[in-house]
Amino acid sequence: MKLMVFDVGGTEIKYSVMDESLERKESGSVPTPLTSQEDFFDTICRIYEPHRGEVEGIAMSLPGFIDSEKGMCLGGGALRSNHGKEVAAPLAARTGCPVHIANDGKCAALAELRGGALKGCRNGSVYIIGTGVGGGLVIDGRIVNGKHFTAGEFSFMRVTNTDWHDPGTTVGMVCSTVGLLDLNRRFNHFSWDPLLDGRHFFDEVNAGREGALDVLNRFCRQVAMQITNLTILLDLERVAIGGGISRQPILLETIKRCLDELYDNPGPYFDAALPKPEIVLCHYGSEANQVGAYLYFADACGK
16 A cells, blocks of 8 residues: 655654555655645645555644544644644545544654564653654553543643743753754853754764753753653653654763663662663654554554
């Protein structure tokens, strides 16, 4: 079965044609339109149109609380124009082919559970560092959705109780690529610069710049603390790190070191006997969402 697969993020839409081999072909990316649902649909249709008749359907990974059975975005995520609205049915009507949507973190978790870094795990998680923080949970060998489809939505957790109404206190702002770059601006006195992205930051890190290395350590310590909290709550065996910046080897190395430091210096209210999860890279890397979207579609139609 050949499908058009979309990974919709807060910054860009990645797409490809995929079949049972799960290899991406004719892939590309475009900026995500955040203006309206109509503009979003227009963008998807433009990408799909050259493949009309070639693919059997559209499989889509989306941010937010996604009810896959009803094809609805119930809330959350970067695409505000989709909140509380159907996505699958109107898009299917426009394209003339079946459309299946699923949450991005759960797509990544399904991909890694089936054939990637979480294969064989009883309890595990993906931790996708992007515009926000995508999450997917595997409990007792199965993906957890929850009654309200919020299971694994790490972005909405708080890192402090100082100000409930401050979005800057959420995991999605603190432990994301956005949070990393904001930390770099604050500690290294950068003014806002749209050209200062993750790639430029890691150029500084890999060049051994002391300020960038300090920021990376601060960032990874916060990520390690959140992984520790999840492990205490859910008894995680393994956490797979994904997202664009996960391609930087020093990121995974630093998260592991920060986690080791937390467990090696537990403090009076931290039991040293608590299990420490294995930290690994997502097998499918930044393509995990697309692979998972394909698998969700195939499961939904029994293929």
